[in-house]
Amino acid sequence: MTPNQDLTLVLGGAGKTGRRVVDGLKAGGQAVRVGSRSAVPFFDWDNEASWDASLDGVTAVYVTYAPDLAIPGAADAIKAFVQKAKRHGVTRLVLLSGRGEEEAQACERIVQASGLEWTIIRASWFNQNFSEGAFIDMVVNGAITLPAGDTPEPFVDIDDIAQIAVAALTEDRHAGEIYEVTGPRLMTFADIAAELSRATGREIAYVGVPHAQFVAEISKSGAPREVAWMLDYLFATVLDGRNAHLTDGVERALGRPPKDFADYARETARTGVWNAAA
8 A cells, every 4th residue: 555545444543452553554644534433424333324434435444343342243243344345445454353252253254254355463451451441440549359360361562453453554465464462471460460560669469359249340330331241251251261372473463572561561650640549
């Protein structure tokens, strides 16, 4: 693709990965349309009638599905979107998927069978879940209270994901690739708490809790039903050791090692986002 020649739609363009992809594309001189409920034209996964205006004139799409491709109905939505994207003349799709999720892999197969150029970014849990996602308040309050046990996970940095997405949207060499991306080491949630303690200079503990208690507390907190379902699914199903191995996806895509959690923690701590309330 040539800069300024094509228009890229970034779904979830105001979200954790999406806004970084938007910034990366713009920095490279690419024309970008943000796909979100607050954008003009707006995009809403639950309102198929909104998709046409967002797809008008678009040649490439970064596809994210919120809150997760494992949510019931996601595959139907992805199938309908891919079909509509083809009718609008889209030629390239980059899908953000999840490791160890059978439902997400079903969505991958829909994209792979689309007849379009495609790239899959199959990601492990994000570092930024602790600073921009569901666990930030736990870090601020000094206790990561989750039903994670001692199962290790190779947490990956969203900046790495976004850089791969930008490359896949703008460079031909990534077509047909499945990049399964992880960080450079396996970490338990206790390891995460220790790194966050070092980065912030204060004690942050990991406190294991029974799964049922965690789900009940999430429900009582007023979290959206989809988010509560997703967290229940992830801790009950995906965090069972199936993803407790490293991959070379970041290095294959970008030619460098992935960012380590300790580097992420130090950089994020300097922003003050984890400072406890006075």
